[in-house]
Amino acid sequence: MARIAYVNGRYVDHALASVHIEDRGYQFSDGIYEYIAFYNGKLLDADAHFKRLERSLNELEIGLPVAPAALGIIIRELIERNAREDGGLYIQVTRGVAKRDHVFPKNVRPALVMTICGAKTPKPNEFADGVKVITAPDRRWGRRDIKSVSLLANIMAKQEAARQKVREALLVREDGTINEGSASNAFIVSKAGTLLTHPLDENILGGITRDVVLKLARKAGISAEEKAFSISDAKNAAEAFITSTSINVLPVVKIDDKLVGGGKVGEVTKKLGELYNAHILKQTGKVI
Numbered sequence: 001m002a003r004i005a006y007v008n009g010r011y012v013d014h015a016l017a018s019v020h021i022e023d024r025g026y027q028f029s030d031g032i033y034e035y036i037a038f039y040n041g042k043l044l045d046a047d048a049h050f051k052r053l054e055r056s057l058n059e060l061e062i063g064l065p066v067a068p069a070a071l072g073i074i075i076r077e078l079i080e081r082n083a084r085e086d087g088g089l090y091i092q093v094t095r096g097v098a099k100r101d102h103v104f105p106k107n108v109r110p111a112l113v114m115t116i117c118g119a120k121t122p123k124p125n126e127f128a129d130g131v132k133v134i135t136a137p138d139r140r141w142g143r144r145d146i147k148s149v150s151l152l153a154n155i156m157a158k159q160e161a162a163r164q165k166v167r168e169a170l171l172v173r174e175d176g177t178i179n180e181g182s183a184s185n186a187f188i189v190s191k192a193g194t195l196l197t198h199p200l201d202e203n204i205l206g207g208i209t210r211d212v213v214l215k216l217a218r219k220a221g222i223s224a225e226e227k228a229f230s231i232s233d234a235k236n237a238a239e240a241f242i243t244s245t246s247i248n249v250l251p252v253v254k255i256d257d258k259l260v261g262g263g264k265v266g267e268v269t270k271k272l273g274e275l276y277n278a279h280i281l282k283q284t285g286k287v288i
Contacts, residue, residue, distance in 0.1 A: 004081040006074060006114040008065075011081060014115065023111055024095040028102075029150035031094030031111075032056040037119070037245050039086050039286035041079055044245070048208045053091065056147045061104065062095050065112040075114065082116040086286065088246060090115045092149060120246035121288070122167075127273065130253030130265045131167035133242070135231055136160055138171035138179050138203075145202045157182040168242055170255065176230045179203045181242050184250075185210040188229055189239035189268045196233075199226040209243040209276070216275040222268060231255075239266030241273075248280075248288070249273040 003014035024030035034053045037044045050068065057064060066074065075089060092113045098105035122131075140153040157169035161182070168181045179198055180186050185207040187197045195217050198204050217224045234240055240252040240260045249272050251265040277288045 003116070004078065005116075006078050006112070008111055008113070011078065017113070017115075019094075019111060019113065020097040022100060023097050024105075025092065025111065025149055026094075027100055029148060030060070031062070031092060031149045032060060032147050033090060033092040033149050034147060035245055036089045036091070037087075038079060038084075038089060039280060039284035039288075041085055042284040043075070043089070044280060044283055045208050045212065048211065049245075052147065052206065052208065053093075057093060059143070059146045060095075060148075062093060062110050065093060065110040078114055078116060084116060084118070086119045088117045088120060090117065094149070122247050122250055126167070126250060127248075128265070130251035130263075132254040133168040133170055133181070133252050134161055134164055134166055134256055135172050135178070136169040136182075138173055140171070143202055144179065144204055145200070145206060147205055154182045166254075167250070168252075170231075170234070172231060173203070176232070177228045178231060178234055180205065180207075181244075184242040184244040184247060186234070187213070187241050187243065188234050188237035189266060190233075191236075191238045193223060193238070193268070195222055195224040195268065196227050196229050197224075198228050207243060207245075209245055209248065212279060213243055213249060213272055213276060216279065217272060220271065220275060222271070235260065237261070239269050241269045249276045 004011050005014045005017040007017050034049050036049045094111045096108040096111045098108045136157040157171060161169040168184055170181050170186055171179045178186055189195055200206050214224055235255050235258040238261050242250050242252060251269045253260055253263045280286055280288050
């Protein structure tokens with residue numbers, strides 16, 4: 001079956017899908033996006049993702065192009081037309097098409113594009129053995145809490161990680177504090193056994209998986225704090241891992257040239273990975 005996209009009210013062949021050259025997403029990165037995983041055709045943590053979508057739109061003063069109920073109907077139809085049981089849904093909303101001008105245009109209808117892709121889950125050996133990451137300067141704009149389509153600094157960091165043949169780049173402020181990954185949230189487990197991740201503020205995107213993992217940890221009796229940590233803290237931690245909608249809970253065993261936890265996946269990380277897989281199973285009936 002052909003791959004199908006949704007573009008401003010129409011289901012179209014993915015290869016033929018297009019937007020106007022003066023769409024402000026193309027001209028100014030004036031838009032936001034959301035990525036939602038689905039298993040067995042069921043969206044994972046849909047309510048939390050839709051809430052973040054609305055928050056990002058509100059921060060940029062962009063309206064939702066369709067009513068929330070209608071959006072849900074369109075998404076279900078799109079997944080069905082693409083005939084995928086497992087995969088990912090990209091939702092992109094821009095301010096719309098208008099004459100090029102920095103000022104927000106008036107009376108312009110926001111543009112809505114949605115696409116379906118295959119599942120991006122890491123390979124089994126990456127979960128079992130852990131992955132390597134590097135650190136890189138955080139050169140993003142000041143409102144990292146908005147899930148903006150402006151991702152140039154992220155992809156430059158990710159490209160450097162790819163160049164060094166590692167999984168991810170952890171983004172670091174000038175003071176040595178790690179904000180998050182180029183496409184993930186970062187966690188460490190201190191030698192005292194406390195789970196640490198950067199607090200929610202304008203320096204990080206509030207990851208849906210991040211929030212779920214924190215709730216699962218606390219429910220399981222694991223001490224967890226939303227507290228900033230440094231490169232040194234991370235490299236000398238007992239354990240480290242990264243999270244996102246596409247990678248779930250992914251162990252990190254090496255940061256730059258330093259092994260973390262002796263290069264072995266830690267017990268807290270393993271436990272949280274199991275709990276997160278159970279979370280997926282409960283919502284979707286899918287065993288990961």
